[in-house]
Amino acid sequence: MVDKNIYIVQGEICTVVGAIKRNSRWNTHTPLDEEQDPLLNSFSHLKEILNNMKELSDVEPNIFLRPFLEVVRSEDTTGPITGLALTSVNKFLSYGLIDANHEAAAEAIENMADAVTHARFVGTDPASDEVVLMKILQVLRTLLLTPVGAHLTNESVCEIMQSCFRICFEMRLSELLRKSAEHTLVDMVQLLFSRLPQFKEEAKSFVGANMKKLKMRAGGMSESSKWKKQKRSPHPPRHMVRSASGGLEQAPTTTLSNNNLSGGVPFIEQDNLSASDSVASSMSIPTDSGLDTCSKATSREDLTDLDQSSSAATTPSTEAGHLYTQSEGRQVEHAQSASVESIPEVLEDGESVTEHSDSASLHDMDYVNPRGVRFTPQQTQRDGAALIPYSLPCLRELFRFLISLTNPHDRHNTDAMMHMGLQLLTVALEAAHIAPYQSLLGLVKDELCRHLFQLLSVDRMNLYAASIRACFLLFESMRGHLKFQLEMYLKKLMNIITSENMKMPYEMKEMALEALVQLSRIPSFVTELYINHDCDFYCSNLFEDLTKLLSKNAFPVSGQLYTTHLLSLEALLTVIDSTEAHCQAKVLNRTTQQDHSAEMVLAEGECSTNDRTDTTTGTPIALIHLIYFLENCIFILAEKKEPKKPHRFSSCLPDSQELLDIRNKKKLLNSGTEQFNQKPKKGIQFLQEKGLLSSPMDNNEVAQWLRENPRLDKKQIGEFISDRKYMELLDSFVNTFTFRGLRIDEALRLYLEAFRLPGEAPVIHRLLETFTDTWHKVNGSPFMTNDAGFALAYAVIMLNTDQHNNNVRKQNIPMTIEQFKKNLKGVNGNTDFDQDMLEDIYNAIKNEEIVMPDEQSGLVKENYVWNVLLHRGATSEGVFLHVPAGSYDHDLFTMTWGPTIAALSYVFDKSLDDTIIQKAIAGFRKCAMISAHYGFSDVFDNLIISLCKFTTLSSESVENLPTVFGSNGKAQIAAKTMFHLAHRHGDILREGWKNIMDSMLQLFRAELLPKAMVEVEDFVEPNGTISLQREETPSNRGESAVLSFVNWLTLSGAEQSGQRGPSTENQEAKQAAMLCIKQCDPEKLITESKFLQLESLQELMKALISVTPDEETYDEEDAAFCLEMLLRIVMENRDRVSCVWQTVRDHLCHLCVQATESCFLVERAVVGLIRLAIRLLRREDISSQVLLSLRLLLMMKPHVLARVSREVAYGLHELLKTNAANIHCTDDWFTLFALIECIGAGIKPPASFKVTSTTPDIDTGAQSDSELSFHHLSEVSLDRGYTSDSEVYTEHGKSRMPRSVTDVDVTSSGWLVVGKDDLDISKVAASGSKTLLNPLVNQYSLSLGQDMGFHDTKSLIKCVESLSFIVRDAAHVTPENFELCVKAIRVFVEASLNGGYRTYEKKKNHKYDSQKSRVRRKPRDKEGASRRAKASSQRPSRSHSDDEEDEGVPASYHTVSLQVSQDLLDLMHTLHTRASSIYSSWAEEQRRLEPVGKKIEADSQTLWTSCWCPLLQGIAWLCCDARRLVRMQALTYLQRALLVHDLQTLDAVEWESCFNKVLFPLLTKLLDNISPADVCGMEETRMRACTLLSKVFLQHLSPLLSLSTFAALWLTILDFMDKYMHAGSSDLLLEAIPESLKNMLLVMDTAGIFHSADSRTGYSDLWEITWERIDCFLPNLREELFKQTVIPQPVSQPTISELINVLSSLPGTDRSSPVPPSTPPMPTPVKMSPQISSSLIQSPTSQSPLILQPLASHLQVGGVPPMSLPIILNPALIEASCPVPLLPTPHPTEHSDTPQVK
Secondary structure (H helix, E strand, O other), X not given: OOOHHHHHXXXXXXXXXXXXXXXXXXXXXXXXXXXXXXXXXXXXXHHHHHHOOOOHHHOOHHHHHHHHHHHHXXXXXXXXXXXXXXXXXXXXXXXXXXXXXXXXXXXXXXXXXXXXXXXXXXXXOHHXXXXXXXXXXXXXXXXXXXXXXXXXXXXXXXXXXXXXXXXHHOOOOOHHHHHHHHHHHHHHHHHHHHOHHHOOOOOHHHHHOOHHHHHHHHHHOOHHHHOOOOOOOOOOOOOEEEOOOOOEEEOOOOOHHHOOOOOOOOOOOOOOHHHHHHHHHHOOOOOOOHHHHOOOOOOHHHHHHHHHHHHOXXXXXXXXXXXXXXXXXXXXXXXXXXXXXXXXXXXXXHHOOOOOOOOOOOOOOOEEOOOOOEEOHHHHHHOOOOOOOOOHHXXXXXXXXXXXXXXXXXXXXXXXXXXXXXXXXXXXXXXXXXXXXXXXXXXHHHHHHHHHHHHOOOOOXXXXXXXXXXXXXXXXXXXXXXXXXXXXXXXXXXXXXXXXXXXXXXXXXXXXXXXXXXXXXXXXXXXXXXXXXXXOOOOOOHHHHHHHHHHHHOOOXXXXXXXXXXXXXXXXXXXXXXXXXXXXXXXXXXXXXXXXXXXXXXXXXXXXXXXXXXXXXXXXXXXXXXXXXXXXXXXXXXXXXXXXXXXOOOOOOOOHHHHHHHHHHHHHHHHHHXXXXXXXXXXXXXXXXXXXXXOOOOHHHHHHHHHHOOOOOHHHHHHHHOOHHHHHHHHHHHHOOOOOOOOHHHHHHHHHOOOOOOOOHHHHHHHHHHHHHHHHHHOOOOOOOHHHHHHHHHHHHHHHHHHXXXXXXXXXXXXXXXXXXXXXXXXXXXXXXXXXXXXXXXXXXXHOOOOOOOOOOHHHHHHHHHHHHHHHHHOHHHOXXXXXXOOOHHHHHHHHHHHHHHHHHHHHHXXXXXXXXXXXXXXHHHHHHHHHHHOOHHHHHHHHHHHHHHHOOOOOOOOOHHHHHHHOHHHHHHHHHHHHHHHHHHHHOOOHHHHHHHHHHHHHHOOOOOHHHHEEEOOOOOOOEEEOOOOOOHHXXXXXXXXXHHHHHHOOHXXXXXXXXXXXXXXXXXXXXHHHHHHHOOHHXXXXXXXXXXXXXXXXXXXXXXXXXOOOOOEHHHHHHHHHHHHHHHHHOHHHHHHHHHHHHHHHHHHHHOOOOOOHHHHHHHHHHHHHHHHHOOOHHHHHHHHHHOHHHHHOXXXXXXXXXXXXXXXXXXXXXXXXXXXXXXXXXXXXXXXXXXXXXXXXXXXXXXXXXXXXXHHOOOOOHHHOOOOOHHHHHOOOOOOOHHHHHHHHHOOOOOOOHHHHHHHHOOOOOOOOOOOOHHHHHOOOOOOOOOOXXXXXXXXXXXXXXXXXXXXXXXXXXXXXHHHHOHHHOOOOOHHHHHHHHHHHHHHHHHHHHHHHHHHHHOOOOOOOOOOEOOOOOOOHHHHHHHHHOOOOOOOOOOOOOOOOOOHHHHHHHHHXXXXXXXXXXXXXXXXXXXXXXXXXXXXXXXXXXXXXXXXXHHHHHHHHHHHHHHHHHHOOOOOHHHHHHHHHHHHHHHOOHHHHHOOHHHHHHXXXXXXHHHHHHHOOOOOOOOHHHHHHHHHHXXXXXXXXXXXXXXXXXXXXXXXXXXXXXXXXXXHHHOOOOOHHHHHHHHHHHHHHHHHHHXXXXXXXXXXXXXXXXXXXXXXXXXXXXXXXXXXXXXXXXXXXXXXXXXXXXXXXXXXXXXXXXXXXXXXXXXXXXXXXXXXXXXXXXXXXXXXXXXXXXXXXXXXXXXXXXXXEOOOOOOEEOOHHHHOOOOOOOOOOOOOHHHOOOOOOXX
């Protein structure tokens, strides 16, 4: 079967031949004509050949192409015919009829290229001719872009490109055609440069390799390796081609080695790399595989041309433009014919410097390419030499040509040409990575960058935009080679942005900013900018300057926001964005690492604490180095060379500290440079002081600095090095140059460009002399003498001036070469210099001036600056460090955050556009995230403060706030953001808390906070909460007439008629505001505070505490609100409360103790303190401190404390209910009971708690609890087993003091005198201001002698409840609190006596309104007044006296107090009955545990002292109550208690104490007229008391007899009988008392107490005294009872016990448990004679009776140590013999106003 391709060729032959024959020239139809016509002849030959073939591949491509190409080349064919032939050729190419693997393919392709680029045809009309040109373009494009195009030689490619350029730049052609040519060029450039990776830079010596061998390889070479590449074009063209099967399909990927050509691919897509690799590697060729072996297809001669042209920039051949030379004569000759060449050569005049006289067209001659290289393609074919496929040389040539098109200083380059050049360069840069190719990189560094930068100054927008785009591509991929070029580019952009030039289009600034944004988005671009420029001693601080510029530019001058402002902000934000992304990545990595393994967590932890962490990023250094190493590997593979490290760094990734040091050093260097430029010596001296230059001066070091610092003024350098003082410095300076191998003018050029040559001849002489000496020496003395060199150097300078100085040129004609030579005749040691050398020198100077720095301007200076830049780039200074993205984020953020936040704030403030606002907020959030990541508190504070400003919360007045805030969307966004950030990153918030709290306060004032935040716990309120805000009551609304009038005036007309009150808009706004605040969730700040770092928590608390009473702007409700937040925060943080406790305590101390009047704030502080105690008592570590802090309440001023007593009472009740079990220590119980007593009973706090103005340390609130020195019970009792009665009740009230002299004297004298005038208290007081003397309380009184203040009934009731809670639960009664408990009960007994009338009635006026007392000082704002008007609408007042209180005593009060008294009685009885068992169990428990400390005894002596006696006194006190019911109940309890079984164990001394301390004081008290209204009741009470007395006396008569003081006791009883006989008004007592007396006398007599064997009468003295006393009030009793006075025998006496059993049977128990002696031991009382006592007491009626404790021998009773028990010396004892009845004397305890030392 015949190959279909043969039919295709045959079809094309028919088409072309038909067209030729139809043409008028061939309209004869004889065979002869056909044979004679060469075109038709060749077609008929081809037909014959094809007829004999089955496969087209058997035919050489050249054979079937030749006839068609001849038609194309023929000058005689018309346009349409040439067009058809071109169409056929295009079809062969696109159908893939030419096998790329065919050995003759290369030649065929070369022929095709040659024919098409030299196509000729007879012109008809312009439109038809353009069609043919269009087809030429199409063929060239297909040729280059199909796989076979790879066989083209360098020359052909250049020719093809040239043809396209020619069409492109021919302005006479239609625009459509020119644009087509442009597009074709774009596609070609893209293809050529995308093939760049397959080419390789060869050594020059490789060109002479064996051509034959290369040809062999060229045919059978694996094509796949050629096409191994990636397209870099952003939009790779997709061409639809007709495949061999006839269907339309997208161009498939082809691998040529597989002959997969049927699809005909115009563009080579990405290839299968692995397949091609394997093919390539299977080839065993000595050199590299594939196309890399291709040499430049030029002769050795051409190459040298090429080299010269690139090195000497001045030779004419380097200028582009000799692409084709076209003579005018030739054009005339072919007037009728048109061809590609016949288009007048636009480039010829434009690009060439010298005219060419060649008159032949390129069809006949070799052509010279744009680089001046001659190409003779057909000749190489004829010679049979191998055709080498194109490679790097043609790309370099094309690249150079494109760059030359962009030169704005070349007047032949039109705008269109420059634009075209830029467009194609952009494609080239997009398609290829050029950096690895030195020959291309050289062009980029120099001409390309220079032209692009020059184009930035043009005012044509399209060129400007295109050059910016090209610059971006350059710096994106090649900034590592363009360090100084990048610096220059950015400076230019910055100049454009800041330009004040009115003519500069706004768009240019916009584009420059966009360029900056785009650049800064390149990963690690800004980081590299910072490390390579800001951290380089001699570069600009690019990053810093850019940041400043952008920040400044983000602020609109006019206030109107334009795109430039937003672009500036965006550029600033790119740094923030990338940093934030890196931080997020690190956080993610950290969490994933933590998830992966615990080991990694450990490593992470070590890293963070270890020095080997990069502090800037928080990433382990090892990881950074690994990233860096990998990046460098890739870099090295691409660059094929070692990475360099700048000298200033110690490693390729210096740490932050090192960079900081460099930047500091740079600042000093810059400062030194500035000083040097004014006065060199000063600059050097400054640097020596700063240690940057050594002192004394090191010449080499200074010389090096002068050479390497480009910022130094060249003129100052010249003056400094030429100074005579520094001759050695000049030598060192000259030695820094490398002159070896340089011609003298080249060396001089280098030398003179380093400084400005001074004008004085001697100075010039010295400078040149040093130069020539050095040059002569290093170059091996080429001249006869040094002077010869000096003369030549001088001549060179003169020549330079002569040739280039304008002033000289105006006067003289410039020197010629001959004159120059003549001037130097015989100077070289009387001989001549080498003439060729002189010629070279002359030309070099003439062509390029030696530029003296600071002398020139314009282009010359520009060239000079550019050359300096290139020179610096070539040294080690030009090393550019690549670093991993995110390496120095920490440093960059430190530098940018200030400007960025400022810009963000400004834009946020000024913008109304939602998207911009959102962008600003996103910026804020990112800054917050970064600052949180790196722990930058200052940044975060700054951010929060900015946001606070935008919320308008702090700036608006409270009245307008809801409306303004609710209707301001921006403020709401700011508020949400602020709260969100505070919730999220509160850890690093410090100063910012203050602002957030101010905002919260404003919200509170404006009543916008959620209800939960303004409702706080309260103990007294029934529902348990109280609102911090006043609630408006309808009755009070609009009270102020003036205000309502003002409101009426300000309302709009529409509203006046409508409702008064807020408008609907205002209501809606308020709703919106409240909704927004709800979303902000301010409460979370409190609840989440437990997760805050300690430092942040402390700052937050500080912020809240700062809102305390200060004179200026103090609002009590604000302070209360802040206090509540503070307390909530403390409770949330109870796990670490110990860290913040002191702060809170001091604050509460300040609020409570310093308060001079009670107010709402004080009330909240007190409640808060107790709430804290309730919550914190469960925490072992802090509980004792918390309880100690409750003493603050006791330090409050009494009247203030009284006002808050109810809150405290309720709070303490709550505290005990929840935490009684957690209170263990006596001190803590002491605090609680002291509080309970003060609050419930109105007792004044113990003196030690008084805060006087003389102790400033307490005023400041800084004193800790432990510093508040007072005496604790435990301190007193440490050294003895029990406490005497007096101690129990007095020790708590006194402070430890040095024993004063008086004290000691009195005690040691043996008599303790207690009386008003006997003790000079002032002496004691003088012993120290802080010493508080114990008030001496008479313990023989039922009263405690406490100074009772006013008390609040409800508080009293609550406190009694609390007491009863403790007492009734056995678990809560402990050895630590027992005695305190007893004392407290007694205090309450006293307080509730008579229903508390004493305190109650006076209290009526003390109604307390917590609301009215909310203090308001100066209003913050003018509108404040209206807000204060609300004060009239308070919540209902909270009275601290009883609610129903009216004029008189409320009815309910009696029942309440009755209940209290009954409760107290019951409590005392309970304790009394349980005491014994409680103590026994404690003692038992202690024996088991064996703890250290106070031993607990359970003997009766201890029980009596600490428990029974005080309780009996308490019950007895209630027996004296004015209320009958209470009295009767109390008496019943007392009787029950005294006769209880447990008490029988007491011995005589204790029973005596019972009479002295309980019964006698009770009887004395009952003699008073307690209840005048209830006479009968009182009689009955007195009667029962007397009966009780006699019962107790008789029951315990047996032990009492053993007392030495029995007589005194007995006489006292008689005394009371006497008084009671005369006390009553009724007969009740008159009957009852004699009966009781009779009983006692009979029993005593029967017991034989009155009998004495020794006495004369047989009766004892007692008998005598007894009757003497009785006769005074019952003279007849003796007669009644004892008719006869005969004394019976002692034997017949009945025992006492028998007698007592008559009344009641009570068995005695043995007392053996020892009691430790009291300290100090007190003498046992003994009986005393009346004589002694009378000497002590003169006037019994006028003076209180005295308690005497005489020193005498101890009375030992059954081995029991003596007990302190004084005798009450009653006047009755002394005057017993006196017949006159005594007046009832007042009881000692009535005088309780013992002086007290404060």
